[in-house]
Amino acid sequence: RDALLFEKAETGDEPNPGPAARLHIAEAYLEAGDAKTALTWAESIPKKETYMVSERDELLKKIHKKLGNKEAVAEAAWRLFREKDSSSS
Helix, strand or coil, X not given: CCHHHHHHHHHCCCCCCCHHHHHHXXXXXXXXXXXXXXXXXXXXXXXXXXXXXXXXXHHHHHHHHHHCCHHHHHHHHHHHHHHHHHHCC
16 A cells, blocks of 8 residues: 555656556555545546546546545546447447
């Protein structure tokens, strides 16, 4: 549950970690009880990035729920719905 240690291990010498690493780091901070830092990491993934977009929106939903941001929870849920709807077409 040491999110900072996990962050250091995940990023290593990489100054600009990819979306998967950022998502994993955000998850670690959320599990450690630091939803604000988790949100910072999750939001550092460029919005145009489509890799792991469903996982990112699912995590954002959890983070915003923890922070009490009802509108942001609804926005993430709506994006997830649209993603699932478009993938079934």
